[in-house]
Amino acid sequence: MSEDEQALLHAVARGDQSAFEALFRIYHPRVHKFVGRLLSDHLLVDEATCDTLYAVWQGATRFQGQSRVSTWIFGIAYRQAMKSLDKHSRYSSRIEPDIDSDALTDTGSANNPATWTEHTVEGERLTQALQTLSTEQRVVMELVALGHSCAEIAAIVECPENTVKTRTFHARRKLRAQLQADES
Amino acid sequence: MTVDNDDTRALHDEVSALLPWRANGTLDSAQQAQVDAHIAHCDECRQELDWLQSLTGEISTQADTHYAQHADVARDFMQVMTRITGDAPVSDIRNTEYSAHSTPAQGDRRARVEDAPAGRLHRLARWIEAATLPQWAAVAAVVLVAILAVPVMMQQLAPENSYRVLSDPAVSDNTRRLAIGFADNRASIDENRQRIAELLADWPAQLQREPDAAGRLIVGLPDTVDVEQMSQLMRLLQGDAAVGSVELLP
Numbered sequence: 001m002s003e004d005e006q007a008l009l010h011a012v013a014r015g016d017q018s019a020f021e022a023l024f025r026i027y028h029p030r031v032h033k034f035v036g037r038l039l040s041d042h043l044l045v046d047e048a049t050c051d052t053l054y055a056v057w058q059g060a061t062r063f064q065g066q067s068r069v070s071t072w073i074f075g076i077a078y079r080q081a082m083k084s085l086d087k088h089s090r091y092s093s094r095i096e097p098d099i100d101s102d103a104l105t106d107t108g109s110a111n112n113p114a115t116w117t118e119h120t121v122e123g124e125r126l127t128q129a130l131q132t133l134s135t136e137q138r139v140v141m142e143l144v145a146l147g148h149s150c151a152e153i154a155a156i157v158e159c160p161e162n163t164v165k166t167r168t169f170h171a172r173r174k175l176r177a178q179l180q181a182d183e184s
Numbered sequence: 185m186t187v188d189n190d191d192t193r194a195l196h197d198e199v200s201a202l203l204p205w206r207a208n209g210t211l212d213s214a215q216q217a218q219v220d221a222h223i224a225h226c227d228e229c230r231q232e233l234d235w236l237q238s239l240t241g242e243i244s245t246q247a248d249t250h251y252a253q254h255a256d257v258a259r260d261f262m263q264v265m266t267r268i269t270g271d272a273p274v275s276d277i278r279n280t281e282y283s284a285h286s287t288p289a290q291g292d293r294r295a296r297v298e299d300a301p302a303g304r305l306h307r308l309a310r311w312i313e314a315a316t317l318p319q320w321a322a323v324a325a326v327v328l329v330a331i332l333a334v335p336v337m338m339q340q341l342a343p344e345n346s347y348r349v350l351s352d353p354a355v356s357d358n359t360r361r362l363a364i365g366f367a368d369n370r371a372s373i374d375e376n377r378q379r380i381a382e383l384l385a386d387w388p389a390q391l392q393r394e395p396d397a398a399g400r401l402i403v404g405l406p407d408t409v410d411v412e413q414m415s416q417l418m419r420l421l422q423g424d425a426a427v428g429s430v431e432l433l434p
Contacts, residue, residue: 028257028261032251036247036250036254037243042254046255050260057264057268126239126246127246142247144205144240145243145247149205150202150210165201168201169201172204176235
């Protein structure tokens with residue numbers, strides 16, 4: 001798949017519209033799903049998706065093959081989504097929560113499996129719980145759910161892998177706490 | 185397992201940090217072996233992994249549902265193509281001046297454009313503009329450029345071939361196809377075809393004789409129908425009560 005996508009992208013770089021259409025159809029759902037969780041407004045999601053794929057057409061000649069095509073495209077999607085969030089800041093917050101180092105060894109109920117009552121996650125409660133995360137935490141959880149490795153996520157959001165792990169850790173803990181609170 | 189010393193705690197924390205990627209199956213084989221060995225005797229990590237698999241599965245399901253409800257790939261594709269061809273003709277996009285750091289693909293793109301008649305004419309015009317020539321020579325050069333320009337302009341302005349139909353063996357790969365689904369399953373295929381034929385009366389379109397496996401009618405349009413016209417046609421079809429869906433096929 002990755003080699004096929006590279007071949008498509010090289011064809012796009014030569015101005016091949018059919019190749020662009022094929023790449024568009026592969027990435028439209030993936031990009032749309034990714035930015036869909038970050039931008040609350042459907043129109044903004046459509047706009048960020050189109051902007052991303054338009055940027056793929058424009059920037060195809062700059063792809064040097066140093067990463068997977070998906071990592072490169074998701075990097076563009078991430079920047080487009082962040083740009084949209086900044087532009088329409090009233091829709092969402094990009095404030096990172098304070099990192100509390102003690103939390104890493106926290107033995108509170110959200111971190112204690114003995115207090116967990118179930119292991120399934122229901123739709124509506126999850127939607128609400130995800131909204132309590134910071135944008136950066138939502139980004140990493142979305143990318144995990146979309147099947148990206150830690151190294152790929154680090155490349156997409158341009159930060160060290162350890163930062164990705166820390167954000168994921170806090171996102172998990174916060175989600176767990178939120179879902180537990182909803183139960184009780 | 186109880187986490188009762190620093191080394192064990194460190195290993196536990198290390199494995200715990202990797203669990204999201206164990207859940208989505210992207211760990212390398214060494215990491216996966218490390219995680220699997222640990223969760224075999226660590227209830228906490230095993231439960232966390234179960235929960236993460238449920239969590240990522242639900243996030244993924246929600247994204248699929250949201251996409252199915254709100255996204256329209258054909259509309260978005262037309263929008264992006266309109267932007268590509270509307271901001272500037274694709275030939276102009278290809279004609280962009282690239283830096284010395286251009287990749288081979290970029291070089292090819294520029295070379296193809298400069299080899300084109302219009303590109304050569306443009307370079308000649310730029311050379312005349314830059315050269316220091318007597319007045320009579322400049323006038324002669326302008327006349328020469330004008331003479332050269334006529335066939336080039338004629339070539340560029342020449343109408344495309346009249347449209348081709350699906351049954352025509354000469355239909356090119358660039359022919360656009362639309363798949364039209366119907367809102368009312370009770371209507372017969374003949375009724376649906378009749379309605380679509382009425383809607384397409386003024387369009388150079390060809391209806392495929394048989395519906396596809398999903399019961400959709402396929403319409404072929406020649407590549408002389410530009411993106412804006414295609415977008416207009418899709419809106420026309422989508423606005424009709426008989427039509428349930430319109431998809432631009434790859």
